[in-house]
Amino acid sequence: MTIPHGEGIYDRELDKNAANFSQMTPLSFIERTAQVYPGRTAVVYGDVRRNWLQTYDRVRRLASALANRGIGRGDTVAVIAANIPEMFECHFAVPMTGAVLNAVNTRLDAEAIAFILNHGEARLLIVDPEFADVAERAVHIAGRSIEIIDIIDPSFSGGHRLGETTYDDLLEGGNPNFKWERPVDEWDAISLNYTSGTTGDPKGVVYHHRGAYLNAVGNILTWGMANHPVYLWTLPMFHCNGWCFPWTIAAAAGTSVCLRSVRVEPIYDLIRSEKVTHFCGAPIVLNLLAHAPDELKAGIDHKVSVMTAGAAPPAAVIEAMEELGFDVTHTYGLTETYGPAVVCAWHDEWNDHDISEKARLKARQGVRYSVLDGLMVADPETLEPVPSDGETMGEIFFRGNNVMRGYLKNPSSSDKAFAGGWFHSGDLAVCHADGYIEIKDRSKDIIISGGENISSIEVEGVLYRHPAVMEAAIVARPDEKWGETPCAFIGLKPGATATERELIEFCRANMAHYKAPKTVVFGPLPKTSTGKIQKFVLREKARAL
Template sequence: MRIPLSVLEFRDRAAALFGNVEAVIDGDRRFTYAEYAERTHRLANAIRGLGVAAEDRVTFISYNCHQLLEAYYGVLEAGAVLNPVNIRLAAPEIGYIIGHAGSTAVFYHADFRPMVEAMQADLPAVKRWVVMESPIEGPATHEYEALLADASPAYDPPEVDEDAMAELFYTSGTTGKPKGVVLTHRNLYLHGLAGALALRMTDADTMLHVVPLFHVNGWGAPHWMTMMGGRHVMLRKFDPGALLRLVAEHRVTYLLAVPTIFNALVNSPELGSHDLSSLKMAIIGGAPASPTLVRTIEEKLGCQAIVGYGLSETTPILSLAWPRAVLTAAEAPEMSAARQAMTGYAIAGVNLRVVDAEGADVLPDGEQIGEIVARSNTVMEGYYRDPEGTAEKIRDGWFHTGDMATIDEAGYISIKDRSKDIIIRGGENISSVEIENAFASHPAVLEVAVVAAPDDRWGEIPVALVVLKPDAAATAQQLRTHIRTQLADFKVPRQIEFRESLPKGGTGKILKAELREPFWAGRAARVN
């Protein structure tokens, strides 16, 4: 028997086995799995009623909220493709994504009305603009709750092609423009199974959605958490105090977040004011974490903490740094603790290697550095409308991550550097080339290089090294003001240094490694 793989099965399972169980908590709103399933059916029928055809892209511009969690199933049930976008991007960046995706409908939270108004005229292909948590006004053609109220609750399961695109996530790349990562129904389904197994979830668990649902498939949580019948608690905006209160109030057991968020938690003055005894596990991902942070999380939050690793292109989880019993029994406690801060070892269903420039495996000695390559059913179908970019990343049956690492005799990987010029600030990917292009549009700029520098709060920050044209003048503040018209604020370098020239290689390429090195002097690794 061969049945097409579809994550809709996860929701259907939850509704059948855990229908009366509280499934979603979003502020004052509460939904059981039966109610949640019905809302996703209504959303699917409403989307069809809007004229959205099979395989059309549907964009969501939203915080973590029950509506976006509903979209993870309702959009797919309608036969369409879900495209959640990063709300931290500037209007021109989001406009580019919507245009490149070819979305025909956009759902947006009312808070983002000014952004929608700024880009609506440039997106004539979008026929429907659906506002959430606001009456119809301004650019909106429909209102979310009214759409659901008028739609049928009937479940009309679509015919699923498991190899067809189901979700489309955009990630920053070294080309400067975001790349659309195509995830198929098969990718999502197999990642959901692997994620639940790897994270050891049960129906008794409650997860707080700290990781944005627009970020790398929400780390898969909408799928594996629903499949297991666990409880979703939504966090719309990060605030340490609010997060701690939700953990205590709803007895949260799992926290998944980037290092900067955990760092804020362990240093929050409210930490001692809340009962966090329900916490079982903290998973740190999105950027490398230090052993000190892992140890501090365990001490202050009172739960186990490990590092995880993955990318948008891999749905995303590739590895987790779980302790292994045979190693823990044989090694000193210090080594066991250190392993929890490593990139980890491959989860079930994933094959990872670390290879040199010729594609040969590096020595498993924890010293020789190579590139992490991955092979799995959870690796993306490819980049949307970008066959050249796809061919560059998937070669000889392996996905090339661009992350440089070592591997030891036990299979634990540790990221040491990056071969791509991506800066990871608080878990957000920032393209250095995109920033450079913004600087280059200033009439006084001759050339510029943007590199990553370590930062205690954000992990990494962009630093711009600028050469002005002869007889031209511009201050750092003037340059920042200029590029803010093109970039999201978190991408704008706070540190700008003026140089007489930039070092170049024989081909004329700027030597970024040479420019980057002084900022990392004295550090063992070139990621933070």
């Protein structure tokens, strides 16, 4: 029999059907774990301890209640909350309705949150009492009606009610047997995360179910996580959906130990009392733990694995953590890659090195996750890979299912980011002979402080509003605690005066405090012949301070 051109025997009568194909979604993880390990502890938060069956019950009640309020496919539900059980539950309940979860950065000011609420077209806002004030101002600035659901946290004193309904009211009226459905297409959006770009307004990064599923599994493979890890939430769940770890912990039938604020005392206390096996954090968190008083560090006699990313960790910080007995894994990624997608994969033969050499090796960003299809360091114009000589710099490029769908309502930025069939990271690196990449600089003027992105243009925009400022430029200054902090170079108007403290306080009054410059240098700014400020000169000055 003649087979038509382009069609083979495997292309006929072997179609997808309900028995052999389903859309990938990380929501399937909680369903399975609640069925297989119903009695295992899922969530710990102060006096609250819930197992997986109870957690799945609450998730379905919440999803049912949201659906009853008309929330469905393509709608956005925003949440402003700390790392508390309700934030964890929203990672499952919101997408169970077909809606998209927008976990908002709790460190942002009201103006930035208002922009996010409007740009993402949030239909409903769930608010933790700790952030009631900023949420109230943000909704007022947004200038439109958004239904607000108040989380009531008995362990938190303060805050006030904003809406007419509480989170507990939703659970009370929800159906624990809610029949949620998989997404129509695994390409459907599951979450919306905002990241600062090279402009002041943040960009909305859209994740899909397939990517969230794969990166959650990738975390397990990369970290060698056995079943039932005990995971401490030192990483904000608003940050790339906690690097996909809400879904990872569900897949691994683990325990989420929730933590409202990152302080060294409760971290060490919980590591001891709950026998925490894993936690994540930016280098600043590791630095805090490494320099904590010795009495806090005592009594930890079990293995603790730490994953760090968000900024290139100094080898000295890694070394200090390893000396405490913590096993550090260094990963790298961006909001656009669902969080970590590159890992400094360890080789057994490296165990023979002294601790300083181990730390130097671990400080490299590494190789691609098992679930990432492509990673390269290449010329940003030609996309030709650079030599693996550890010296030639190029831009880091990603390709695969755990790269974002694109930027919401911003096709020009999406097209630019995906030019040539690769995602352009904007980070400059070298590739070593063993194929491991190492970041050397950033082609964008983004400052990464404590793992959070700060747009230099946004800070400059605030400084330019000060009556004494003629010109301003913001660059990163290396900082032992934060990794980087904003350093302002200021040219004053003729006859005008201002002090460093005055300008810093002006910025703090007009934007999120962590974005304000920590250093101000006065004097003429170096410029090109066309009048453009030479930031590379200023970066060198900032490093020399």
